[in-house]
Amino acid sequence: MKKIINDPATVVQDALRGLAAAHPDLLRLRADPPVVVRADAPVRGQVAVVSGGGSGHEPLHTGFVGPGMLDAAVPGPVFTSPTPDAVQAAIGEVDGGAGVLLLVKNYTGDVLNFETAAELAEADGIEVRTVLVDDDVAVRDSTHTAGRRGVGATVLVEKIAGAAAARGADVRRCAELAQRVVAQARSMGMALTAPTVPHVGEPSFELGAQEVEIGIGIHGEPGRSREPLGSAEEVVRRLLDPVLQDLPFETGDEVLLYTNSMGGTPQMELYLAHGIAERVLAEHGLTVRRRLVGPFTTSLEMQGMSLTLLKLDQELVDLWDSPVHTAALRW
Amino acid sequence: MKKIINDPATVVQDALRGLAAAHPDLLRLRADPPVVVRADAPVRGQVAVVSGGGSGHEPLHTGFVGPGMLDAAVPGPVFTSPTPDAVQAAIGEVDGGAGVLLLVKNYTGDVLNFETAAELAEADGIEVRTVLVDDDVAVRDSTHTAGRRGVGATVLVEKIAGAAAARGADVRRCAELAQRVVAQARSMGMALTAPTVPHVGEPSFELGAQEVEIGIGIHGEPGRSREPLGSAEEVVRRLLDPVLQDLPFETGDEVLLYTNSMGGTPQMELYLAHGIAERVLAEHGLTVRRRLVGPFTTSLEMQGMSLTLLKLDQELVDLWDSPVHTAALRW
Known part of the structure; x- marks a missing residue:
């Protein structure tokens, strides 16, 4: 460790x-x-x-x-x-x-x-x-x-x-x-690597060199499947499709899109994935009115990401926009 | 990769x-x-x-x-x-x-x-x-x-x-x-792991399982030494001592302390190190008037950290405090 x-x-x-x-x-x-x-x-x-x-x-x-x-x-x-x-x-x-x-x-x-x-x-x-x-x-x-x-x-x-x-x-x-x-709101995440809990001292699970876990939990709990890492395009669609179907989100919906790093994924990859997610949502006829991009719901140093969609209405937009002053969010 | x-x-x-x-x-x-x-x-x-x-x-x-x-x-x-x-x-x-x-x-x-x-x-x-x-x-x-x-x-x-x-x-x-x-301003960094440049596909360097590089550059350039990873207390002192001696920073100085993650280091470790740095600076008689803690000067997914000290005067404090509205810094 x-x-x-x-x-x-x-x-x-x-x-x-x-x-x-x-x-x-x-x-x-x-x-x-x-x-x-x-x-x-x-x-x-x-x-x-x-x-x-x-x-x-x-x-x-x-x-x-x-x-x-x-x-x-x-x-x-x-x-x-x-x-x-x-x-x-x-x-x-x-x-x-x-x-x-x-x-x-x-x-x-x-x-x-x-x-x-x-x-x-x-x-x-x-x-x-x-x-x-x-x-x-x-x-x-x-x-x-x-x-x-x-x-x-x-x-x-x-x-x-x-x-x-x-x-x-x-x-x-x-x-x-x-x-x-x-x-x-609905979410789904994925991991490229495992986190290591300090008092355990070993990674929480093992993934192959090109293997990812789709649907991972934020404590490394099992997700839906382990599969070969595809392109970012494939990763984003694998996360968004079940999220979209679940609520379901529908054409014409206005949403907040929250693209989250699990901790170890660098900003370059996160914004890259966010851009794809914006495009996929547009294909589905959703309007992204608000965004949050960054490592805000993490699992120690785990590499991976999650996507969260929140269906918005004007009251939720106003509350989202209202002032906040914390260590991690401020506007 | x-x-x-x-x-x-x-x-x-x-x-x-x-x-x-x-x-x-x-x-x-x-x-x-x-x-x-x-x-x-x-x-x-x-x-x-x-x-x-x-x-x-x-x-x-x-x-x-x-x-x-x-x-x-x-x-x-x-x-x-x-x-x-x-x-x-x-x-x-x-x-x-x-x-x-x-x-x-x-x-x-x-x-x-x-x-x-x-x-x-x-x-x-x-x-x-x-x-x-x-x-x-x-x-x-x-x-x-x-x-x-x-x-x-x-x-x-x-x-x-x-x-x-x-x-x-x-x-x-x-x-x-x-x-x-x-x-x-003076800085020094260290790395626990190497970054992987996408078009290269392999880590930029290799470190042993318990080895760190002190003085690493943000592209993985060689630092001062490779050594066994010590406690966070030791890591922080290894970074701060040369920084303090260089300007030099002196008793009574007011400073901004910037504790930076190289990208892959989780927030828990970063704040832990920041707390130690605050204590070490107090030991040296410095007053920390402003802080910045987070992954702001990164090297892809590299795990590691850097410490930057800036000697402050009132004009610099006022300029630091004045409004900023960017994706990564906002107040």
């Missing part, structure tokens, strides 16, 4: 200390259990939006803490759910009296632990709503999941729910909007 | 088409020779700032085109200088009558080709100034370079010169500020 780390046992805490040092204006680190909290939390009278999950997908979720997006992110160990008490601590840090919205990727551990934390918070008199993100069309019932996995759409849900909260929407309304994004 | 591409011969053009499709509000692509131009160029009466160089270092330079930074970026083939006529075409696209500032990383091919283009533009009556960036303290006279190589500081030079141009500084003043950043 070749990594710039000190000790696999402290890698998450060490990275969080660096994040906090880099962005003192945006966030602070609550230690043990670690929670990344918006610097000015709690914001009185405003719904607090909280997400989290296993570490290793950065900037998801810690890089999205700040005005217009998340009030707190709860980072678990690498690829491992945060504990209920960590989630509960996050809720306690950010509750401003208007309720808390929990955004949870659909993995069994996350779902259970966030649910337990929600019950504990509600017992303390805090109104909590939870929205599960399950946008991955690749497989149903995976290694860590009953139902579909939550992947790229999580970024879009966090941005839009956070914008609604910043505009003063109540917790019921924030949850409805988050749920609408989940209902209208 | 495992890459998401169609054809090694068209990879740069294909990626540029994707970049243009993703950011129609910010930039447009002038084809053959390819130049990425700010969407609203030329800006009448404002100094135009132009940079460029071999592709494969994205977002440098194409991701920095937009208000407050570059008016044009000239992308050569992967790791290969753009031709004089491409640079000349860029100058022609963006000249707004107030002169053009060329920011050139110190590699022999870039220096010659930008110089030729500058002479051609001056013959056309355009006032051109050129500033060479040579911040890499690792080695003197490298594979493609006489003198020091230009690496991470290029991003800082482009931001600060672009801000000065946006504020209405004349071309002489923009060049002076760019030169001041060059004079006050």
Whole structure:
């Protein structure tokens, strides 16, 4: 294993200390259990939006803490759910009296632990709503999941729910909007290489020299098939076809296209794939109104990419466009 | 070679088409020779700032085109200088009558080709100034370079010169500020893995399973030494010590700390290293006033990192803070 780390046992805490040092204006680190909290939390009278999950997908979720997006992110160990008490601590840090919205990727551990934390918070008199993100069309019932996995759409849900909260929407309304994004978003990913979890020390799986995995999960969970790496054109179509068919997206739809690097794929390849995806969507009669291109939902150093489509309406466009100030997204 | 591409011969053009499709509000692509131009160029009466160089270092330079930074970026083939006529075409696209500032990383091919283009533009009556960036303290006279190589500081030079141009500084003043950043910035990098140039198809060099190269160039040029990978603490000190000694940076200095991923290093490791660098600088009595953390000066999918320090004064801080709207930097 070749990594710039000190000790696999402290890698998450060490990275969080660096994040906090880099962005003192945006966030602070609550230690043990670690929670990344918006610097000015709690914001009185405003719904607090909280997400989290296993570490290793950065900037998801810690890089999205700040005005217009998340009030707190709860980072678990690498690829491992945060504990209920960590989630509960996050809720306690950010509750401003208007309720808390929990955004949870659909993995069994996350779902259970966030649910337990929600019950504990509600017992303390805090109104909590939870929205599960399950946008991955690749497989149903995976290694860590009953139902579909939550992947790229999580970024879009966090941005839009956070914008609604910043505009003063109540917790019921924030949850409805988050749920609408989940209902209208679909994703699929692929990998060229495997990630290496620091405390494991070996790649999570093995692929042949010219083999890729289509439909990979963001923890390296099995996808739909292993096959020879084709051209970028073929890769993009292999990802987009099931995404388009699933919702289904139809001629005339306006969409947000999110082209995501799994971490190790360089920007040149990512934009190249994005350009192909724009062309394929035009062929299908879709209009791309908004774009996000970059490594935002990653799997450590895994090379690969995913494509997420979100069907837009004017309200979602306005919320997407509204100001955000976080380490990883800012406008 | 495992890459998401169609054809090694068209990879740069294909990626540029994707970049243009993703950011129609910010930039447009002038084809053959390819130049990425700010969407609203030329800006009448404002100094135009132009940079460029071999592709494969994205977002440098194409991701920095937009208000407050570059008016044009000239992308050569992967790791290969753009031709004089491409640079000349860029100058022609963006000249707004107030002169053009060329920011050139110190590699022999870039220096010659930008110089030729500058002479051609001056013959056309355009006032051109050129500033060479040579911040890499690792080695003197490298594979493609006489003198020091230009690496991470290029991003800082482009931001600060672009801000000065946006504020209405004349071309002489923009060049002076760019030169001041060059004079006050130092960098050093390291690699854990090698990049693979698409048209070559094989890694640029070989490293042992636990071996790293300290002082690597952004094209994989030799650094100072190959050695066993130590802890992140050791890596950061191996990079920072020569950087600190070179200027030299001294107790009481205020600095911008730029922690850069070479492309394949995940954010977790990068922030971890950044946190250590902040601590080491504090030990030396330096105050970190501004930070940049991310993959901004890359070498395709190479894993590794670099650290750049810029000695700040209030004018540089103000220019750094002034608005920028590009694909890769925005505030």
